[in-house]
Amino acid sequence: MLAPDDFKTLLATPEPPELGPGPRAGVQPLAALRRALDGSFAGRPLVHAAVLLWHDHFEAAHEICQDVETPEGSWVHGILHRREPDYGNARYWFRRVGRHEAFPELARRVGQIIQARAGDQPALARLVVGGSWDALAFVEVCEQAMFRRDARQIFMLREIQAAEFSVLLEHLSGTAWPASA
Numbered sequence: 001m002l003a004p005d006d007f008k009t010l011l012a013t014p015e016p017p018e019l020g021p022g023p024r025a026g027v028q029p030l031a032a033l034r035r036a037l038d039g040s041f042a043g044r045p046l047v048h049a050a051v052l053l054w055h056d057h058f059e060a061a062h063e064i065c066q067d068v069e070t071p072e073g074s075w076v077h078g079i080l081h082r083r084e085p086d087y088g089n090a091r092y093w094f095r096r097v098g099r100h101e102a103f104p105e106l107a108r109r110v111g112q113i114i115q116a117r118a119g120d121q122p123a124l125a126r127l128v129v130g131g132s133w134d135a136l137a138f139v140e141v142c143e144q145a146m147f148r149r150d151a152r153q154i155f156m157l158r159e160i161q162a163a164e165f166s167v168l169l170e171h172l173s174g175t176a177w178p179a180s181a
Helices: 004-008 030-040 045-054 058-065 071-085 087-097 104-114 121-125 135-148 150-174
Strands: none
Touching: 004 030, 030 045, 030 071, 030 150, 045 071, 045 104, 045 150, 058 071, 071 087, 071 150, 087 135, 104 121, 104 150, 121 135, 121 150
């Protein structure tokens, strides 16, 4: 299993993923990622899909997650379609996730991000209500921010999305690493 520093290397990009499809500068090539993942995460296809999606390799990530009919597979699939952007399809996949056991940790981290910027983005308070992460509200807020081209909100939503990736990958791999990865 990879150590936290190995994960940090796998997810090393100058910026977190865009809310949209990208591409962005600084992502690792698909072949290099596959080589790195094959050794440590053979048999963990959703770890592969999530890392590939972090690096904007949508088709490769989609090929993997579309065949995994679990809440985690739906979660990766939902992120993919949210970033595509196909918001209706993203909502479909997040409905299939339901109340995921990793959502309380995601709610905690997102709550910290929102609290650190209290007053900055009051619309984001609905993402975490009563300690619960609302994935469907996140899809809606991303859609609205992208439609309005609200750069300030998009920046913060990308930070929240990075926290989402971290929590998801921690859950999938059983490995914890710094949230800034």
